[in-house]
Amino acid sequence: MINPIVSANELVKTYSKGLIALNNISMVVNKKEVLVVMGPSGSGKSTLIRTFNGLESFDSGELEVVGITIGTDPEDRKVREIRKRVGMVFQQFNLFPHLSILENITLAPIQVQRKNRIEAEDHAMELLSQMGIEKQAKKYPIQLSGGEQQRVAIARSLAVNPELLLFDEPTSALDPERVNEVLDAMRKLAQDGMTMVVVTHEVSFAKEVADRVVFMDSGKIIETSSPNVFFNNAKEERSRKFLNQIIK
Amino acid sequence: MKGLRSLYIQVGIGLVLFILFAVLINNLSINLIRTNLNFSFKWLYRPASFALAEHPLPYSPSDSYAWALFIGWLNSLKVIFISLIISTLIGFITGIARTGRNPLLKIIAASYITLIRQTPLLLQLMFWYFVGFLSIKGTLIFPNERILVLSNQGIKIFGDINLTAEYSSLVIGLTVFTGAYIAEVVRGGINSVPRGQWEAFRSVGLNENSGVLKIIIPQALPAILPGLTSQYLNLAKNSTLAIAVGYADIYAISDTIINQTGRAIEGFILLLLSFLFLNLIISLMMDFFNEIITKYQKV
Numbered sequence: 001m002i003n004p005i006v007s008a009n010e011l012v013k014t015y016s017k018g019l020i021a022l023n024n025i026s027m028v029v030n031k032k033e034v035l036v037v038m039g040p041s042g043s044g045k046s047t048l049i050r051t052f053n054g055l056e057s058f059d060s061g062e063l064e065v066v067g068i069t070i071g072t073d074p075e076d077r078k079v080r081e082i083r084k085r086v087g088m089v090f091q092q093f094n095l096f097p098h099l100s101i102l103e104n105i106t107l108a109p110i111q112v113q114r115k116n117r118i119e120a121e122d123h124a125m126e127l128l129s130q131m132g133i134e135k136q137a138k139k140y141p142i143q144l145s146g147g148e149q150q151r152v153a154i155a156r157s158l159a160v161n162p163e164l165l166l167f168d169e170p171t172s173a174l175d176p177e178r179v180n181e182v183l184d185a186m187r188k189l190a191q192d193g194m195t196m197v198v199v200t201h202e203v204s205f206a207k208e209v210a211d212r213v214v215f216m217d218s219g220k221i222i223e224t225s226s227p228n229v230f231f232n233n234a235k236e237e238r239s240r241k242f243l244n245q246i247i248k
Numbered sequence: 249m250k251g252l253r254s255l256y257i258q259v260g261i262g263l264v265l266f267i268l269f270a271v272l273i274n275n276l277s278i279n280l281i282r283t284n285l286n287f288s289f290k291w292l293y294r295p296a297s298f299a300l301a302e303h304p305l306p307y308s309p310s311d312s313y314a315w316a317l318f319i320g321w322l323n324s325l326k327v328i329f330i331s332l333i334i335s336t337l338i339g340f341i342t343g344i345a346r347t348g349r350n351p352l353l354k355i356i357a358a359s360y361i362t363l364i365r366q367t368p369l370l371l372q373l374m375f376w377y378f379v380g381f382l383s384i385k386g387t388l389i390f391p392n393e394r395i396l397v398l399s400n401q402g403i404k405i406f407g408d409i410n411l412t413a414e415y416s417s418l419v420i421g422l423t424v425f426t427g428a429y430i431a432e433v434v435r436g437g438i439n440s441v442p443r444g445q446w447e448a449f450r451s452v453g454l455n456e457n458s459g460v461l462k463i464i465i466p467q468a469l470p471a472i473l474p475g476l477t478s479q480y481l482n483l484a485k486n487s488t489l490a491i492a493v494g495y496a497d498i499y500a501i502s503d504t505i506i507n508q509t510g511r512a513i514e515g516f517i518l519l520l521l522s523f524l525f526l527n528l529i530i531s532l533m534m535d536f537f538n539e540i541i542t543k544y545q546k547v
């Protein structure tokens with residue numbers, strides 16, 4: 001049997017002031033699966049996916065990502081091994097403003113994977129044309145539109161050939177007319193078989209691309225359903241209330 | 249009512265300043281007449297007739313005052329330049345450690361910064377000179393004679409570079425002091441970089457050290473440079489405390505010359521001009537760096 005890419009068991013995380021951000025989370029992400037995470041603001045979605053690549057620690061429970069087990073007091077070496085194999089795309093893009101687009105993408109392949117520059121740049125150009133922005137390679141982040149910056153961020157996370165991509169509200173900071181170019185790029189990735197965990201409120205994207213939808217509230221997973229069930233016939237009262245609010 | 253009172257105060261302050269200034273000018277002219285000295289710089293060509301322990305260029309007491317002053321200048325530059333480089337290194341390393349994740353390094357950095365910033369520089373210089381060097385009995389060898397030897401004569405590096413105890417304690421004192429201030433400037437700069445940049449470099453797999461060096465510091469530099477410039481200017485000015493440990497810098501030599509010749513006015517004018525010049529150079533240099541960085545960031 002094939003092991004899941006992520007497997008979390010009874011994860012608990014409390015922030016300093018006693019606020020429970022993750023309350024007994026157990027879940028798996030399977031290979032080639034697209035998992036969409038939804039839930040009201042402050043429900044713990046970001047915290048959850050950030051534990052998957054070690055940006056957040058947790059207080060108790062078990063977590064295995066790409067075959068590596070990390071505990072509550074993870075070793076740096078293991079966390080870095082996971083980060084080399086898991087990409088992350090942020091709401092605010094977080095491109096490196098002092099590096100060109102090409103340098104943003106080749107940084108990790110050259111510094112972390114010790115690839116040679118030519119090879120890394122060739123791969124980066126390939127990724128940029130896959131994202132439809134190969135003309136911007138020599139520019140700097142500030143010269144690009146939000147949608148283009150986010151596509152660069154996706155290319156940057158793909159540059160190390162990750163086994164899993166994490167997206168934290170990748171279209172929330174975009175102008176409405178720029179949302180689709182980013183979602184389209186993500187659709188293509190999904191078609192190519194990339195394993196993805198996507199925190200988003202884009203209902204049409206979730207309906208079309210997600211294999212499963214996870215609904216969170218107050219640090220708990222309330223419901224995990226196929227998009228068909230979730231959007232038409234959600235099992236839980238809280239899910240239906242949330243959907244009423246976002247769909248209007 | 250209020251306007252009237254502030255008017256009185258202003259007039260009062262003006263009057264006091266005027267009287268002070270008048271007394272000063274009066275004293276000056278009386279002194280000049282009494283000592284029979286006219287304002288002139290001709291005395292600069294007379295022999296200095298004092299010896300100097302340290303001189304990067306040939307010097308003997310029969311050389312002119314002008315040459316002695318120039319030697320003093322070089323001695324000052326020798327201290328300022330080296331201290332500038334080493335304190336920058338200390339400052340960056342400490343500032344980075346202070347914002348880093350290693351708790352032990354963090355505590356060490358914080359204690360160093362606090363200790364140094366809470367005690368006067370003069371005291372620290374005296375400490376390095378009298379406790380650090382003059383109290384050494386015999387020689388201290390690290391790890392053998394060809395690498396580093398400490399004695400009450402100063403420091404001997406690689407067997408053939410000799411630094412006097414005066415020079416060494418001055419450089420150590422100034423670098424340790426300035427380093428602590430630069431560390432705070434660096435910390436402020438690092439904290440001005442958005443948290444997302446740390447998350448981004450971590451999530452692409454960079455380790456903490458390369459992330460800080462390649463991603464955080466370049467973005468912190470624009471915020472660091474102005475503070476760094478003022479620390480460099482302070483360093484140059486503080487170097488005049490050399491006189492406390494008997495190092496012959498420009499100030500110490502000017503002081504001797506003024507005592508010998510009575511040319512206080514001319515001496516201080518030269519001294520002021522030389523520091524003005526030095527600090528202008530430092531400011532221009534930093535402006536130049538600033539321009540490079542901002543240009544590079546805008547592209």
Ligand SMILES: Nc1ncnc2c1ncn2[C@@H]1O[C@H](COP(=O)(O)OP(=O)(O)O)[C@@H](O)[C@H]1O
Pocket residue numbers: 015016019020021039040041042043044045046047048
């Ligand atoms: N660094 C932090 N310190 C304290 N509380 C935090 C921190 N980050 C998030 N939280 C809190 O944890 C809860 C979950 O946050 P988050 O995971 O960001 O939710 P979501 O992404 O679903 O909006 C929120 O109540 C938030 O205020």
Ligand SMILES: [Mg+2]
Pocket residue numbers: 045046047168169
């Ligand atoms: Mg969030």
